[in-house]
Amino acid sequence: MLSVTNLHKYYGDTHVLKGIDVEVAQGEVLAIIGPSGSGKTTFLRCMNYLETPNRGKISINHVTIDAENTTKKQIHQLRQQSSMVFQQYHLFKNKTAIENIMEGLIITKKMPNRKAEELALSYLERVGLKERRDAYPSQLSGGQEQRIGIARALAMNPAVILFDEPTSALDPENVGDILAIMRDIANQGMTMIIVTHEIEFARNVADQVIFMDQGEIVEKGTPEEVLVHPTYERTKRFLRRLHQEPDFII
Amino acid sequence: MANIDFRFALEQVPEILKGVPYTLLVTLVAMLVGLIIGTILAFFRVYRTPVLNQLAILFVSFFRGTPLIVQLFVFFYGLPRFIMYLNDLFGWNINPDFMSPLVIALIAYSINSASYLTEVVRSAILSVDKGQLEAAKSVGMTTVQAMRRIILPQAFVTALPNLGNQLIILLKASALAFTIGIMDVLGIARMIANDGYHFLETYLVAALIYWLLAIIFEMVFSKMEQRSNTFKGNVERKAKAAI
Ligand SMILES: Nc1ncnc2c1ncn2[C@@H]1O[C@H](COP(=O)(O)OP(=O)(O)OP(=O)(O)O)[C@@H](O)[C@H]1O
Ligand SMILES: [Mg+2]
Numbered sequence: 001m002l003s004v005t006n007l008h009k010y011y012g013d014t015h016v017l018k019g020i021d022v023e024v025a026q027g028e029v030l031a032i033i034g035p036s037g038s039g040k041t042t043f044l045r046c047m048n049y050l051e052t053p054n055r056g057k058i059s060i061n062h063v064t065i066d067a068e069n070t071t072k073k074q075i076h077q078l079r080q081q082s083s084m085v086f087q088q089y090h091l092f093k094n095k096t097a098i099e100n101i102m103e104g105l106i107i108t109k110k111m112p113n114r115k116a117e118e119l120a121l122s123y124l125e126r127v128g129l130k131e132r133r134d135a136y137p138s139q140l141s142g143g144q145e146q147r148i149g150i151a152r153a154l155a156m157n158p159a160v161i162l163f164d165e166p167t168s169a170l171d172p173e174n175v176g177d178i179l180a181i182m183r184d185i186a187n188q189g190m191t192m193i194i195v196t197h198e199i200e201f202a203r204n205v206a207d208q209v210i211f212m213d214q215g216e217i218v219e220k221g222t223p224e225e226v227l228v229h230p231t232y233e234r235t236k237r238f239l240r241r242l243h244q245e246p247d248f249i250i
Numbered sequence: 251m252a253n254i255d256f257r258f259a260l261e262q263v264p265e266i267l268k269g270v271p272y273t274l275l276v277t278l279v280a281m282l283v284g285l286i287i288g289t290i291l292a293f294f295r296v297y298r299t300p301v302l303n304q305l306a307i308l309f310v311s312f313f314r315g316t317p318l319i320v321q322l323f324v325f326f327y328g329l330p331r332f333i334m335y336l337n338d339l340f341g342w343n344i345n346p347d348f349m350s351p352l353v354i355a356l357i358a359y360s361i362n363s364a365s366y367l368t369e370v371v372r373s374a375i376l377s378v379d380k381g382q383l384e385a386a387k388s389v390g391m392t393t394v395q396a397m398r399r400i401i402l403p404q405a406f407v408t409a410l411p412n413l414g415n416q417l418i419i420l421l422k423a424s425a426l427a428f429t430i431g432i433m434d435v436l437g438i439a440r441m442i443a444n445d446g447y448h449f450l451e452t453y454l455v456a457a458l459i460y461w462l463l464a465i466i467f468e469m470v471f472s473k474m475e476q477r478s479n480t481f482k483g484n485v486e487r488k489a490k491a492a493i
Binding site: 048050076079080082083084086088090091092093094095103104107108109152153156 | 391
């Protein structure tokens with residue numbers, strides 16, 4: 001359903017992605033872990049061309065794009081296959097909660113206003129924020145903002161949802177809520193790629209885990225294989241350090 | 251100073267008020283047209299469009315770097331000749347007289363305010379968080395759609411205080427239009443003052459009228475800023491959270 005072959009990305013002379021290969025089946029959840037600066041965000045952003053890769057192939061749901069030879073139309077088509085949930089939420093600040101969800105439906109999917117509103121309302125309900133429909137992002141808590149962010153991504157009905165550390169900007173007490181919603185979405189069969197530091201969550205929800213370091217995939221396998229019995233020293237060291245860290249820093 | 255003729259001053263008010271529509275016309279047209287041109291040029295600047303970006307820089311530099319009154323004179327004497335030149339060049343038959351002083355003033359003030367507003371709009375666009383554009387693209391919007399629906403509305407709110415300042419500067423600058431014969435507030439005041447030798451009284455009335463207009467503009471803008479605070483509050487809250 002989703003496959004990435006030999007993906008390369010340079011920032012100037014820095015080689016940030018050094019030939020990434022990934023396969024994700026329909027309904028599968030892929031978790032990506034790795035130290036800061038390893039290229040996780042860059043990889044996700046390449047998947048919907050917020051960042052332009054230099055080499056490699058990306059294929060989602062019958063839309064295939066070759067980085068060395070793309071058209072605007074292809075990029076537009078590829079982008080419609082995925083939705084993104086951002087670490088910093090990035091809700092449209094000039095739109096209310098419900099308008100945030102309706103925006104893509106009206107503009108991209110050309111849905112009539114009434115229908116978009118109905119649909120948006122059902123997604124608001126799904127993330128438990130129906131009564132906050134007319135609040136602006138500035139009037140919402142971080143956890144609420146991220147729930148709207150997830151609803152916005154879901155409403156586009158994409159083939160895959162890309163999550164970039166969706167809980168790392170949140171207060172600890174809000175993390176659980178968001179993870180629960182994500183688990184819910186996974187259980188309903190949504191294909192997801194999740195960059196996360198929540199190892200427990202990855203273990204319970206992911207079908208496949210990738211450990212990235214310095215722009216390469218070091219280790220790939222089931223959560224059991226990568227998170228519990230890792231083969232490589234680099235993975236072991238990363239996991240050990242993660243366990244030593246307190247949940248949050250005061 | 252001791253004997254201001256208040257009665258004379260009062261009697262002149264209705265006459266001087268007749269200049270208000272011209273003062274407002276020049277100010278508001280310059281603001282609106284300047285904002286449209288300024289927004290277009292701001293895009294050339296933000297996206298560094300080859301050639302157009304450089305031309306925009308040149309345009310801004312020239313019109314911010316020369317006195318408005320000199321620009322007025324250049325347009326006043328230059329525009330009719332420019333029309334005649336075009337007539338010669340293309341064999342057209344446009345009557346250069348349609349370039350009345352009022353039309354010339356509107357053009358000159360619009361272009362002058364565009365040069366200031368280009369920078370105002372440019373910095374406002376740049377102040378919008380990059381994540382907003384990315385989020386818009388991630389739900390499938392094109393850059394143009396994202397600009398129109400997400401970025402520009404937010405930039406406009408950021409720019410509101412500067413736009414308000416610009417409007418008041420324009421209002422005051424519009425008084426220079428009398429130099430090319432516009433009968434705006436100052437134009438009429440000058441005429442009355444010269445006729446009746448009551449310089450102080452008439453100019454005091456003119457000053458009060460300008461002041462009143464400025465107060466009205468300020469009130470309108472502070473209302474607009476209040477209304478837009480709902481989503482501007484975001485920036486402040488995030489800043490507080492970071493401390
Ligand atoms: N716009 C950019 N210009 C230049 N270098 C960049 C840019 N964005 C990222 N990089 C570099 O690319 C590398 C990978 O960055 P990336 O953000 O993908 O890492 P990450 O794995 O997401 O890290 P983190 O866990 O801190 O989010 C880093 O070395 C970073 O400095
Ligand atoms: Mg990252």
